[in-house]
Amino acid sequence: MSTDIGVWIAAFLTLGILSFLYKDNPFYKVSESIFIGVSAAYWFVYMIYNVIEPNLLGNLQKGEWWYAVAGILGVMMLFRLIPKIGWLSRWAVAFMIGTGAGLNFIVYLQSNVMKQIRGTLAPLNSIGNIMMIVGVITGLIYFFFSAEHKGLLGGAAKVGIWFIMVSFGASFGYTVMARISLLIGRMHFLFSDWLGLLH
Amino acid sequence: MDTRFWTKEKCKWRRKVLPLTAFIILLALWGTIRAQSPVDTLPPSPPTEVTAFDTPNDAGKNITINWKLSTDDGAGRNIVKGYDILRSESQEGKFEVVGSVVAGISTFQDDKVKNRRNYFYKVRAKDHTSSDSPTVGPVQASGQWYHKGKTVVLIFVVIFTALVIYFVESAKKGKKLYVRPIPGMDAVDEAVGRATEMGRPILYILGLSTISDVATIASLTILGRVAKKVAEFQSKLLVPCYNPIVMTVAQEVVKNAYLDAGRPDSYDESNIWFLSSSQFAYAAGVNGIMLREKTATNFYLGMFYAESLILAETGNIAGSIQIAGTDAVTQLPFFITSCDYTLIGEEFYAASAYLSREPKLLGSIKAQDWGKAGLIALIILGGFFASFHFDTFINLFTVGH
Numbered sequence: 001m002s003t004d005i006g007v008w009i010a011a012f013l014t015l016g017i018l019s020f021l022y023k024d025n026p027f028y029k030v031s032e033s034i035f036i037g038v039s040a041a042y043w044f045v046y047m048i049y050n051v052i053e054p055n056l057l058g059n060l061q062k063g064e065w066w067y068a069v070a071g072i073l074g075v076m077m078l079f080r081l082i083p084k085i086g087w088l089s090r091w092a093v094a095f096m097i098g099t100g101a102g103l104n105f106i107v108y109l110q111s112n113v114m115k116q117i118r119g120t121l122a123p124l125n126s127i128g129n130i131m132m133i134v135g136v137i138t139g140l141i142y143f144f145f146s147a148e149h150k151g152l153l154g155g156a157a158k159v160g161i162w163f164i165m166v167s168f169g170a171s172f173g174y175t176v177m178a179r180i181s182l183l184i185g186r187m188h189f190l191f192s193d194w195l196g197l198l199h
Numbered sequence: 200m201d202t203r204f205w206t207k208e209k210c211k212w213r214r215k216v217l218p219l220t221a222f223i224i225l226l227a228l229w230g231t232i233r234a235q236s237p238v239d240t241l242p243p244s245p246p247t248e249v250t251a252f253d254t255p256n257d258a259g260k261n262i263t264i265n266w267k268l269s270t271d272d273g274a275g276r277n278i279v280k281g282y283d284i285l286r287s288e289s290q291e292g293k294f295e296v297v298g299s300v301v302a303g304i305s306t307f308q309d310d311k312v313k314n315r316r317n318y319f320y321k322v323r324a325k326d327h328t329s330s331d332s333p334t335v336g337p338v339q340a341s342g343q344w345y346h347k348g349k350t351v352v353l354i355f356v357v358i359f360t361a362l363v364i365y366f367v368e369s370a371k372k373g374k375k376l377y378v379r380p381i382p383g384m385d386a387v388d389e390a391v392g393r394a395t396e397m398g399r400p401i402l403y404i405l406g407l408s409t410i411s412d413v414a415t416i417a418s419l420t421i422l423g424r425v426a427k428k429v430a431e432f433q434s435k436l437l438v439p440c441y442n443p444i445v446m447t448v449a450q451e452v453v454k455n456a457y458l459d460a461g462r463p464d465s466y467d468e469s470n471i472w473f474l475s476s477s478q479f480a481y482a483a484g485v486n487g488i489m490l491r492e493k494t495a496t497n498f499y500l501g502m503f504y505a506e507s508l509i510l511a512e513t514g515n516i517a518g519s520i521q522i523a524g525t526d527a528v529t530q531l532p533f534f535i536t537s538c539d540y541t542l543i544g545e546e547f548y549a550a551s552a553y554l555s556r557e558p559k560l561l562g563s564i565k566a567q568d569w570g571k572a573g574l575i576a577l578i579i580l581g582g583f584f585a586s587f588h589f590d591t592f593i594n595l596f597t598v599g600h
Contacts, residue, residue, distance in 0.1 A: 020486060036474065036480045043475075101413070114352060117581070118597060121578065121585050121593045123585040129582075133579075137575050141571075146377055146568045148377070164543065168531055172532035
């Protein structure tokens, strides 16, 4: 069994969070509050040293003055705390949403449309390729919103949702395995690092 | 005792041992001679045909250097271990190594240069000794306004934008645009009504992404519609946020929704608060809220990651009506298994248009459908062209980096 106080605290908090599987209880509440509080403080410090210091102050020190625009927009966000000039924070938010939407438009068009289409353009010489093309086309038809899913369109949409559900099933199994590995990591911590039962 | 060296019996094994001993001695001699032989001190032949040019279709500050491999790289004496790329700001000036590549590679991009400044390069083939190529230059880096490899993207943008403008204008002029029913969105009124009847709050999760994410923007649009319904029904809406900027926007959206519903006095800013920017701390916090506040309805709309099942399963245990929507493909199966309604991918984006019936959103939905029809046509055509090895058509969709 570990003699490290840090390991004991971590084990207590792990068990506290896991106790939620039984029901909401004081141990869970304590663990949850510590988790949220520590993470808030951690991210606050992380942002200062990994975002504000290198990206803003670091660049300003190098004489890249146009980074000051980002700094001003950041300060404008804080104007929400002063009701009289709180409206100024909307400018910063509008800037972020606008740039985000504009940049993502092109990025998504390239990665989610062009590259996917390029990957689908395969010769119709194997069952696998034909299945892929049929799956993509019927899947796209399922996401037609401005036409009623009746007749031929309805039939194709039904085939499309089957393709989608089968792929979700495969994804489900794959992701569950990844989650199990997270659980194994915690169990290993409890039985090895804390209790010393596994070596 | 027989002391003779070559007796019949002794000869038998000595015949075996002596040749073996002689072989070992010879081997040792050969090794010693080889170890003492002089090292090949001749330098490898230098790289040839070195070219340096401004990297095309980029934002600048980048120069590409190409060369022909040394004749001793993979052939000849095959002694080249790698290449150093040397740079100077004058032809006779001091050259400094700015990068290295292993043998067999004949290109390098120098991304530590300034625009509109002269640079000279040479490439050094390395072994125990080295030999330099002739100096090339001057070359300058500069940015380009137009990426020639992305012309096809521009064509798509122009066509799609034209479709959106056309259909939005049509919708504005009063043309009725049909949007097929989306089951999850039809359930919004029922879910808000149920919460009101039960006297319990509604929980709205905006996902774990930033304000720049399209999923978050779509979720905020739906939040506005849900908040309006909540204000009309005089229920309580709880919005714990993962991102502080998303929280700021959510507060504005909900405030406006209450104003639209004619209930600005019912708006309580403290019900939209920042919880945590740590994924599982946030999940732990939301789980606690679900059980303590006994939320009647939970909305999970936005971008989600590994916490999706933790949240949805807790809501399921708590007996809440749950409506989820995301474009995170790996999380959708979890929502489908644990929520009452799930908006799959683009259904989530269409939901805001479906709820609001705004001409702008309806027009864009119609334009997207036409876009999808166009893509289907291209896929069918592409399939046939690929079958007949007509690669020119297929390569049209290869986008440059």
